[in-house]
Amino acid sequence: MNIINIVKTKSYLRVGLAVLICFSLSACAPRIAKMVTKGDKFPLLYEEAPASILILPPINESTAADAKDYYATTIQEPLTFWGYYVFPYEITTEILKMEGIYDSELMKNLPLQKFREYFGTDAVLFTTIKKWNLSYAVFAANLTISINCELKSTKSNATLWQYNGTVVVDLSGQSSSGGIAGLIAKAIATAISSAMVDYVPHARRANYMALRSFPYGKYHPLYGKDREQKFSEQARQEE
């Protein structure tokens, strides 16, 4: 009897762990998606190995006029955790404004050499806000943040890294689909934004999601060692 109980407990434990691990993997990685390595996807980035990044003012294609300034406050911090020298956005944007450049759209096809000459940066990051809105249905409210990122070399003008992603957050809080990832998203949402709907915490989350495919820079312990790291090409994630 005792032995059976012990065996049972152990197998419960195992099943429990296995389930948890499955959930967690699904949270960090794709459900049904093609896996690619960072090295295969972004060979140019490894070749050029930029050390520094200048964040350009986001291009706002969404209907929310204030999204640009708000979203801009969420990019610098996560990028530094990937091991890059990230120029202080508050300063560089002000300089660009003084030079009459606040519209990054106009810069997309210009030689980026100028940023190298003026700031000394190896790469510039273009971000485009595609969607930044709240949609209501009868019983639900969804918040959608859709961002495109493109890292371009100031040496060769080549695109070194690219990401398109959408985060959809269910704000109704009733159906908790999405497993642990959904729960985490909700926990983060309630912890940071109090009463009103606040986009910025979700935008921060969207950034961390985007960066999963981003190779590490020189200040990161895994710099140069992450070529074989795999990520999912699936860009859309619903929480």
Add this chain to the structure above:
Amino acid sequence: MNHIKLGCIVVLAILLSGCAGQRMYYWGDYSETLYQSKKNPSDQSMLNHQQSLEKILEESRKNNLRVPPGVYAELGYIYFRQNKKDLAIQNFKMEKALYPESALLMDRLEKAAKIADKPKPPEDSSLGDSPNKSDKQEK
């Protein structure tokens, strides 16, 4: 049962830490105070942001962490706008020493700080008149 619970908690903790990425830097409230200073621009929200930058320096020192990229520079820029030029230059130099990638921009800012000798708007004049004082304080 307790074992199972404990096991689950441990696994969850590992997972959460794995997803959140490694903590190489202390950024404190940076992103939040910056956001607030954009959302509700006021003397108070600006001051809060300055304080969160100053706290990053303090906490990084305490915990033996590298100061995150841009923090010295941004703080220096705030001092520069408050006409605390010596303090500003000091911070630009720190940024440059810590991150050689910033050298070109920091040199430009330092030069700009040195050239800007004109007294700034009156509310800053009390600070601007005593650059030596702030210099001594820092040394």
